[in-house]
Amino acid sequence: MEETWATLGVDLHLDTAVGEAAAAPGTGVRKGLTDALREAVRGGRLAPGTRLPSSRSLAVDLGIARNTVADAYADLVAEGWLTARQGSGTRVADRPVPSPVKPPVSRARKSTGPAYNLMPGTPDLASFPRTEWLKAARRALAAAPNEAFGYGDPRGRVELRTALADYLSRARGVHADPDRIVICSGFAHGLMLLGAVLRGRGVRDIAVESYGLDAHWGILSRAGLRTTPLERDELGTHTGELGGGGARFKAALLTPAHQFPMGVPLHPDRRAEAVDWARRTGGLILEDDYDGEFRYDRQPVGALQGLDPDHVVYLGTASKSLAPGLRLGWMVLPPRLVPEVLEEKGGSDWACGAMDQLTLAEFLTSGAYDRHVRGARLRYRRRRDQLVAALAERAPEVRASGIAAGLHAVLRLPPGTERSVVQAASWQRLAVQGVSHFRHPRATVPDFDALVVGYGTPADHAWAGALEALCRALP
């Protein structure tokens, strides 16, 4: 009978006062229990149709006589709150009660949203490999030691760190070692930790790129760091400025492999300049390698970290290669930084769930990750090609740049037209962002007009429509 209670998902809390009455001897017990149950039904805490535990089971749980429970049930059946039918037990009567649950907000939002989405920063969520992920989860759960379910190593699961060390070394040229890898809840969490560590070291300024993500600048600001944009030209960010004016910077956040949003790799000379600065001054480079897996026409640009693992923190993420919803990222740290980052993380793994870490480790080591990335790469490359072809035909004056890699392209627009094109896009029910959105408020580089088109974002079925809407919005 106890099983019945259990399997029906009824685990009912009754108010303390009522409980005390119920626990006291005499007539108060029946009344206390009756009142408590009535209140639970009236308030919607017990939903219509809910099957109550058997009187015996509830009596055991409350430490009272079985008859008392049976009497209370009978009272409430008589009052119409409960129903009792042969063979189906005692249930909450089917009467309208105010539901405590409001309709989810996201639904309401959805219906008013745009029809097409070319906002950068998100991969095609519809292509998340659900079946493969679940298979990996099954294997990972079956193989996991019991301790995996406990409080974890602050660096994250060793299985994932080992798999990542192998993968990052092989695919991104990173000097990796499981002991120097720290798993985090995506890039943002890693940046939060590093911001706090830098601030703790007395750093007050961090160099960033003239164009980037305000969310990242915001995270650094909240950590107490002032972000200062570096100039840029056709070779990429002016890393020579890092040491200018008396080595004013102690740290820099860069996207060397594929500048976000410009889409170009940092020129080898600039890479060398950055590493020279870091080595000379003890500075720290935070390398945001957000989409290093996706390059199409040419040899991939290796991680900057490979040039100097002692002065570069490599930050990678599953957000572009798999899905942001996983909240999984990783840092490869210079050895001296590991203890401080772990201290900041809280001394235990307070952050990252073990399940997804183990699953990603299995995904990597089984080859499913490579398969998925390669498939995604082919699909994104095809979209990129279609975008370029459509532009050549429909908007020949719009030049696409930053298209050799990644999930987005920069579409240069005639001067002064960015705002009107974004507006025209919204009339086409297309969400797309102008490049000015990514400009640092204190950037001094020349302004220009462009769209940042996240061609990786739509689901396959929505891609053609999104591209058509984009072409219509362009001048």
Add this chain to the structure above:
Amino acid sequence: MEETWATLGVDLHLDTAVGEAAAAPGTGVRKGLTDALREAVRGGRLAPGTRLPSSRSLAVDLGIARNTVADAYADLVAEGWLTARQGSGTRVADRPVPSPVKPPVSRARKSTGPAYNLMPGTPDLASFPRTEWLKAARRALAAAPNEAFGYGDPRGRVELRTALADYLSRARGVHADPDRIVICSGFAHGLMLLGAVLRGRGVRDIAVESYGLDAHWGILSRAGLRTTPLERDELGTHTGELGGGGARFKAALLTPAHQFPMGVPLHPDRRAEAVDWARRTGGLILEDDYDGEFRYDRQPVGALQGLDPDHVVYLGTASKSLAPGLRLGWMVLPPRLVPEVLEEKGGSDWACGAMDQLTLAEFLTSGAYDRHVRGARLRYRRRRDQLVAALAERAPEVRASGIAAGLHAVLRLPPGTERSVVQAASWQRLAVQGVSHFRHPRATVPDFDALVVGYGTPADHAWAGALEALCRALP
């Protein structure tokens, strides 16, 4: 052929300089590629036995002639770095290369650890319902909308918040609403967020209990809050002190349902005092309801939050009911606090993975959670009874208290013996903690000697041995 490359999990990064040479016309290409591959094998980045992509596939990927790749492969086969066999393609030769991966640290640790573990704070990890969890994950993944894989609502998934509002209202008497629930990476993450919010409001001091977890005090300290212990007596924590000395406190962290580690509920008078203080002064109570699901002999103590949802933050966790490794907790917040907590969380859900949130939502709504908790409750109660019986027989002078609920008991020891008993336990290869470990450094309540025995911690097969070791260690 491209599929071959993909399915073999080879996604190889070659150094930029080499890549440039490889991309340049003429003889440099072959040499550049040969050098890069040789270096990858020598450095261990390509492990022995790894199957290389076909020459055609690699040629496409690098944008070079197929013959160039075939020549480079041939060179390396000649040098002994690669092997080529009919039907099995080109592979890395089976020769010893230095492995970049060190053996995992945790293994080494394990072998020197104690044989038995009665440390409090962790449920029986061996009883994690792997099969049921995986079933729920399958259903959740199948039902998830694509947007679930994207960047999320900072409050967490609406499915989980809705399921929790229902559950907490029903089982813990919490006044919950999905809009006021914020999912966090376990209790610790919630406390980090709340600590930062309080500090941002100018709060400098927070009242805590005389006995508690130093990890929690540490989190509050890192947020810039000074923790001050409240006195306690047989009715529990002296909440009357909260308003003493000119309403010195603005916030308090309490474990009302089951004081940790004492194991007693806060007396109703003290609950009322706490809520009165909060209401009178606008103070905030952080209610740590870490193991509210587990009570055995009597009516459960409802959440304090039910008395005043506007001045109490309810904090719950899956760490005791399921597993700490999930890193899932939840806060039910007073409405005025929601925006500040979300701002602190980063304005998006940077923290919690969607998969486990969706799975837990499914686990709750399908009734699997109630089933699991009920099963665990029966098992823990049995252990509790066995502990009490063993003490009565083997160590009659040791009194167990705080045994009506939870996963741990406090064993009072003769004065001055705590340290020697903990030492005796370690000789029995039993890990157990003395109560002094949980005493706040500035506590002024009378000291006493006791063990805090986490009888929920061992796996079933280890429980009898752990209990035996404990009895041997007791005076």
